[in-house]
Amino acid sequence: MKTLLKILGVIILLAVVYAVIAILAFDKNYHFEQSVVINAQKEKVWQHVGSLKEYNVWDPFSKADKDIVITYSGAGDKVGDSYHWKGNDKVGEGEQSITEIVPNEKLITKLHFIKPFESDAKTAFVLTPEGNGTKVTWAIDYELTTMMKIMKPMMDMNMKKMFDQGLGNLKKIAEK
Numbered sequence: 001m002k003t004l005l006k007i008l009g010v011i012i013l014l015a016v017v018y019a020v021i022a023i024l025a026f027d028k029n030y031h032f033e034q035s036v037v038i039n040a041q042k043e044k045v046w047q048h049v050g051s052l053k054e055y056n057v058w059d060p061f062s063k064a065d066k067d068i069v070i071t072y073s074g075a076g077d078k079v080g081d082s083y084h085w086k087g088n089d090k091v092g093e094g095e096q097s098i099t100e101i102v103p104n105e106k107l108i109t110k111l112h113f114i115k116p117f118e119s120d121a122k123t124a125f126v127l128t129p130e131g132n133g134t135k136v137t138w139a140i141d142y143e144l145t146t147m148m149k150i151m152k153p154m155m156d157m158n159m160k161k162m163f164d165q166g167l168g169n170l171k172k173i174a175e176k
Contacts, residue, residue, distance in 0.1 A: 028149070029143060030141065030142050030148075034137070034167060035167070036135070036171055037133050038136060040174045040175055042105070045136060045174045048174050049107060049170070050107055051077040052076035052077070052098065053083075054076075056070060061162060065087035070084070078098065079098050079100065080097065082095055083095065092116050094111060094112055096123075097109060107125045108122065108123070108124050111123055119142060120142065138166065
């Protein structure tokens with residue numbers, strides 16, 4: 001029994017030490033990005049990236065809830081256009097709006113998360129020529145709360161999984 005308590009004590013101590021280090025060492029500004037090269041001209045890729053409606057065709061986040069409700073404001077391809085989503089606990093609720101567009105090159109959006117927690121983020125999709133294809137870079141930036149700093153390694157793993165899945169979906173659609 002003493003050995004079990006010692007092991008449990010060491011585990012708790014390590015968890016506390018990690019939490020303190022994470023809070024002190026990790027920057028509050030979070031940036032994550034992933035890229036893929038798509039074997040298609042950027043004008044063709046842009047058809048699937050330059051519109052919020054088309055984005056939701058390949059976006060893995062909205063696919064996490066088959067009953068998600070998405071309401072669009074505008075055509076989805078101009079500055080100011082947006083959509084509101086409301087889904088289950090995995091998807092939450094929020095809004096995404098276009099803040100900047102450079103056709104065939106860049107789409108910048110503001111994400112406003114409402115549930116499960118309120119926060120704001122900025123996303124960017126940047127298209128650049130790469131050989132005979134197009135490199136698509138998907139990035140997200142936001143500010144981490146103290147508790148989110150502790151979860152940063154798990155967030156990185158989840159973001160990598162979701163961005164890889166989304167960019168893979170985009171690649172399949174754009175290369176057809």
